[in-house]
Amino acid sequence: ALSGVFDMKLRNGNTEKYEHTFQLGALGTEVATEGPFKRGGKASYLVNYRYSTLALLDNIVSFGGVLPKYQDASLKVNIPTERAGTFSVWALGGYNTAYKDPVKDSTKWTDDDPNFVLKADNMMGVAGITHTYFTGKNSYIKTIISGSYEKTKENVDTLNPSDGYRDVHVSNQSYINNSYKFSILYNTKLNNKNTVRVGAIAQQLGYELSNNFYDDDDKIWKSFMNGDGTTQYYQAYAQWKHRMTENFSITSGVHGSYYALNGSYSIEPRIAGVYTSGKNTFSLATGLHSKPEHISTYMFQTKQQGQADTYPNKDLGLLKAYHAVAGYERQLPLNIRFKTEVYYQYLYNIPVEKDSASGFSIINAMDVYSLFNTKELVSDGTGQNYGIDLSLDRSFLNNYYFMATVSVYKSTYTDYLGDEYNTTYDRGYQVNVLGGKEFRLDSKGRKILGLNAKVLYSGGMMESPIDINQSIAAGETVLVPKQYFTKQVPAYFRTDVGVYYKINAKRVTHSFQLDIQNVTNRENMYYSYFDNKAGAIKTVNQLGFFPNISYRIDF
Numbered sequence: 001a002l003s004g005v006f007d008m009k010l011r012n013g014n015t016e017k018y019e020h021t022f023q024l025g026a027l028g029t030e031v032a033t034e035g036p037f038k039r040g041g042k043a044s045y046l047v048n049y050r051y052s053t054l055a056l057l058d059n060i061v062s063f064g065g066v067l068p069k070y071q072d073a074s075l076k077v078n079i080p081t082e083r084a085g086t087f088s089v090w091a092l093g094g095y096n097t098a099y100k101d102p103v104k105d106s107t108k109w110t111d112d113d114p115n116f117v118l119k120a121d122n123m124m125g126v127a128g129i130t131h132t133y134f135t136g137k138n139s140y141i142k143t144i145i146s147g148s149y150e151k152t153k154e155n156v157d158t159l160n161p162s163d164g165y166r167d168v169h170v171s172n173q174s175y176i177n178n179s180y181k182f183s184i185l186y187n188t189k190l191n192n193k194n195t196v197r198v199g200a201i202a203q204q205l206g207y208e209l210s211n212n213f214y215d216d217d218d219k220i221w222k223s224f225m226n227g228d229g230t231t232q233y234y235q236a237y238a239q240w241k242h243r244m245t246e247n248f249s250i251t252s253g254v255h256g257s258y259y260a261l262n263g264s265y266s267i268e269p270r271i272a273g274v275y276t277s278g279k280n281t282f283s284l285a286t287g288l289h290s291k292p293e294h295i296s297t298y299m300f301q302t303k304q305q306g307q308a309d310t311y312p313n314k315d316l317g318l319l320k321a322y323h324a325v326a327g328y329e330r331q332l333p334l335n336i337r338f339k340t341e342v343y344y345q346y347l348y349n350i351p352v353e354k355d356s357a358s359g360f361s362i363i364n365a366m367d368v369y370s371l372f373n374t375k376e377l378v379s380d381g382t383g384q385n386y387g388i389d390l391s392l393d394r395s396f397l398n399n400y401y402f403m404a405t406v407s408v409y410k411s412t413y414t415d416y417l418g419d420e421y422n423t424t425y426d427r428g429y430q431v432n433v434l435g436g437k438e439f440r441l442d443s444k445g446r447k448i449l450g451l452n453a454k455v456l457y458s459g460g461m462m463e464s465p466i467d468i469n470q471s472i473a474a475g476e477t478v479l480v481p482k483q484y485f486t487k488q489v490p491a492y493f494r495t496d497v498g499v500y501y502k503i504n505a506k507r508v509t510h511s512f513q514l515d516i517q518n519v520t521n522r523e524n525m526y527y528s529y530f531d532n533k534a535g536a537i538k539t540v541n542q543l544g545f546f547p548n549i550s551y552r553i554d555f
Contacts, residue, residue, distance in 0.1 A: 010076040010090050013044035025513075025550025028052030028069075042080045049073040066118060070096030085133030093125035104165040117157040117167055124150040128181075139188035150177040171213040173224075175368070180204040195241040205295050206230040209368060225372060229299035231261035233292060239270075248275045257318065259292045264317045266290040283327040290318040293351065296368040297377070312376035313351065319362075320349045335397050340390045350381035352416045359415045359464070359484035364424045383413040383423065402435030415484070422485040427459035427492075445504065452498040460489035466530050466537055477530040489525045494518050511552040521545035 018035035032048040053069035072094030080086045100118040102109060109115045128146025135141060152175045157167040185199030211224040239253030252271040259265070270287025292298075298316055301309045327341040353360035354376045361381045365371070387409025394402050411426040436452035462485035470478040498515040523541040531538045 010046065010074060010092075012076065012078040012088075013046035015042055015044045019554070021552065021554050023550055023552040026548050027054070027550070044078050046076045047074070066098050066100045068096055068098040070094060085131055088130040088132075089128075090130070091125070091127035093123070093127075095121070095123045097121050102159060104159060106159075106161040115158050116170075117159065118154070120152070120154040122152050124148070136188075138190075139186070142185050142187070144181070144183045147180045148178065151175070169214070171211075171224075173211040174208070175210075176206075176208040178206045193243045196239070197241075198238045199236070201235040203233045204230065205233060207294070207296050207299075209296060225301075225369065227296060227299050227301050229261075229295055231259070231295055231298075233260070234258045247277060248273070255289075257290055259318060261292075261295070261298055262315050262317075264292070266318050266320060279331040281327075281329040283329075284325070286322075286324045288320065288322055290320045290349075292318055293362060294368065297351065297362065297371065300368075300371050300374075316351050316377060317349050317379045319347070319351070322346045322348075334394065336392060336394045338390075338392055340388065342388045343386060345383075345385040347381075347383035347385070347413075349379045350383055350413070351377040351379055352381035352414075354378045354380075354416055356417055357481065359419075359421060359479075359482070361413045361415060361423075363413045364485070378416070380416060381414055383411070385409065385411045396436075399439070400435070400437040402433075404431075404433045406431050419482070422462045424462050424485050426462050426485065428488075430456075430458035432456055448502040448504070450498075450500045450502065452500075454496045456492065456494045458492045460491050460525065461527070463487045463489060463528060466528070468530070468537060471530045471532075472535050475532055489528070492524045493520075493522055494524065495520055508553060508555040511554070513548075513550045513552065515548045515550075517546040517548075518544055 013034035013036070015036045019033070021030070021032040023030040028051045030048070030050045032046075034046040035044065037043045037045065049071070050073070051071040054067060072092075074090075074092045076088065076090045078086065078088050098118065098120040100116070102113065102115050102117065106115070126146060126148040128144055131143045133141050133143075152173075154171075154173050155169070156171045157169050159165040160168050181201065181203045183199065183201040185197060187195070187197045189195045206229065208228040210226050212221055212226075213224055214220075215222050235255065235257045237253060237255040239251060241249060241251045243249040250271065250273045253269075255268045255270065257266050257268075266288070268288035268290060270285070270289075272285035272287075273283065275282045293316065298314050299311060300313050302312055323343070323345050325341055325343045327339070329337065329339045332338055347363070351362040352358075353374050358375070360374055361383070362377070363381070363383050387407060389405065389407045391403065391405040393404070394400075407430045409426075409428070411423040412420050413423050414420050432455070434452070434454035436450060438448050438450045441447040441449055464484045465480040465487050467478045467480045494517070496515070496517045497519050498513065500511055500513040503510040521544040523544040526540045526542045528537055528539045530536075
């Protein structure tokens, strides 16, 4: 992602009473508990655990022969002290596996159900400690120490029909990301009109990549992509919020970053203003932003037989962008809020392949494997994103809620020659509508029937047309030159519905729920690809109809 904010915060547990939840459904189980460490105290805990296996739904829903199962957990412990501030310990982690066993009958193997045995494991975890300390009535210091770890491991075998369908190992891969982070900020309110904040962030970044396969032609194992590396990323910032009048405030600041791997740095001024008049709020913000690419892009290795590895992308600079956003918000009758934003983003210093015959830009890359077979990258590319977002929302009140959002936008990029094309994300539009209502079935509200629904509709992703004749001749995918991302796949459409029945007793609530994702069973197109074995272009669709029934008890 070249822009956007995802800021997730775990709430504190209940400090007044103990609360527990247990849920059992077709997807698995979930357990949650929270409460004070001791009655009357201020310290609290919050724990949640889920386990899910989709094997139970295998006879109802097609998962393409690959069955996933997962489990995850989250934790937060909040400990306020009288003199040393407030300490919070938090963690979030998950583990999942995906496996596939083909039938041991070679006559039933097809392109859609091929001969391969898959065992894939994925795990991630992030944990940290947050300390908040008030240095005075209007000032505080917040310090965070955290670490994150992510690993993907995959093994692929085939079955040998001539040897009793024995497993034959053909490929393996492992991909590890890790990061350690320290951040500190100081916030002080100088007076009723001025607030100042300064802070710094230091990160240690690392990765390991190993991908190997057995070459049937040469009868040896070969490396597809391998690499590893570590580096540091430093950031510092200062901002000043000044309330010029009762209705108008300005926040200005500067942000600096330094990427130790190659000495790239950036200094970025930013400013934003908000004006409120009655039920109307106007906002305007602009500024410069930057970020490094994933470390694997810089450490991408070029291997040549008998020669030392080279790192053609190591000197790439930070990816940079200019942002401008104007917004308007108004509170309407019936507790409805209207909000709109018009935005423009100009990207520059974008890595593109240094090849006049290539349309590769890091903007369209999905992961490190997108770099395979690319030549040296240079920071000569650009991009543009602009559009308008509109939304209407009503928080839950009088037993119903709804939200409707519409986005219309354009997304383009330039290649090494400066020619402009759509990005793969240039869907053009997106519409989301969701809502729900509860019905009381008795006068005391002990029995409740609830309905929810959500509709998603958007333009399809953009693809580059495949030259089928050239692909057949080359035995691999060959794109039509200079027609990058000119083909749009069919529009994405999905409708989810849910119904639940609640029984509220004195100290316990029972809930019976039925949720159906993609109730119309529309199998939206995911992407197309060239199948060398079949000599044809094929498509991969996303999951269709997906039901889940569950029982939940809160006590």
